[in-house]
Amino acid sequence: MAAPEDPDRTRYDRMRWNTPLSQDHAALLLDRLAVGATDRVTDLGCGWGELLLRAVEPNGASGVGVDVDADGLERGRRLAAARGLEDRVTFVEAEAASWDEPADRLLCIGSSHVLGGTGPALARLAELTPPGGRLLFGDACWTDPPTAAAAEMFAEVLPLTGLLDHVHAAGWRVLHLSTADQREWDDFESTWRAARQEWLIRHGADDRATEVRERLDAQLDAYVRTYRGVLQFCYLVLGR
Template identity: 65%
Template sequence: MLSAEEFATLRHARMRWNTPLSEEHAALLLQRLEVRSGVRVLDLGCGWGELLLRAVAGGAGAAGVGVDTDEAALVRGRALAASRSLGDRVRFVREEAAAWREPADRVLCVGAAHAFGGTVGALDALAGVVRPGGRLLFGDACWEAAPGGAAVRIFGDAVLPLAELVEQVRVAGWRVLHLSTADLREWDDFESTWRAGRQEWLLEHPEDSRAAEVRGELDVRLREYVGAYRGVLGMAYLVLGR
């Protein structure tokens, strides 16, 4: 039987990264981020740091640090770094993203605006950790279509329409070097892989004492996705400079 810690890792077991993003889209974003030789890369809310590792690997002599509060994700990140011979170039630190003060040349903050109190707070705070002439990859949820009541109940009223998100970026003093959004295939893959680790476990252990709770959670999530926010909730990826 899986321990509680091992069971918790099933949530992300089949995920490449914890955001709706294809391999091709990720490569484009990292190209726009321009991780050059010798730069320092910072990932705030890094999870297990897949994007960070790829960013550092793409720049000769680049080094990076990933910051998150999820120790299990950080352990996974360290193992990935070691397996790619990046252990001496990338370190993972357990700390609140909003508490980090060391600046970097390239900063990633994808799906972690909540750590700064929301979109506006994140855009303001991140200006303090991007070195002059640096770039920020900022990923944030947005409404790509008018949400119904169910979607608002799930995600709250802090999510901005895409146009308002872009306006907040401008007001915060950032310039948009690149803008793209996740498409439906990326969202479908994200939602499917978020469920997949536990779905597979459930099929193999239908009589486990935890099965009913897991089945219920997965069923609710799938109903909410297809019935409330598929094609409505978006994810915007912006490469920004100041």
């Protein structure tokens, strides 16, 4: 009998994208990003590129997704092929920090850390965006003062005002600002664990089950007790 699949490789299986974002909210952000038919769209830290695919699908634009996660990139290629987008969207296994090709529209959602943090990321993304270009940028933030436990857990997160200070310092103009609501956060956190919870139900007697159960319980406990309703996530459509 074949061994059960690796639960760690299933962690994204139930997720539409790796960010707290509803489909309606995503549609709003892409509308504000205003991708044109001749635009080149780059998603740095794309994962499997679902948002990138939705950005280019309606109007003939082309895109490239950049990430170091080979499994995610292969999933993105399958999704692109299923929609007939394989000739317009390319997935590249590379470090986002080393990417130097400009694009008319850029996406960077939850990936500022791979570009050196919020400030350096916004500055670098400005270098890759020509005048008249736009950026869809997503980053965690505090909209209210965090608890001590949350601040310790997410020491690198800035208040929203600090995030906007970096936006302006990098020369961006804010075309749109919105934050994830509680339902988006709950769905994100739940779907991130869902495939592993399902694995645990199917394979409760597996040698790995105890470790998986303890890890999932600790993650859920941290979410509910420490940062649910406290940590925020901001989406910005920026122009220059």
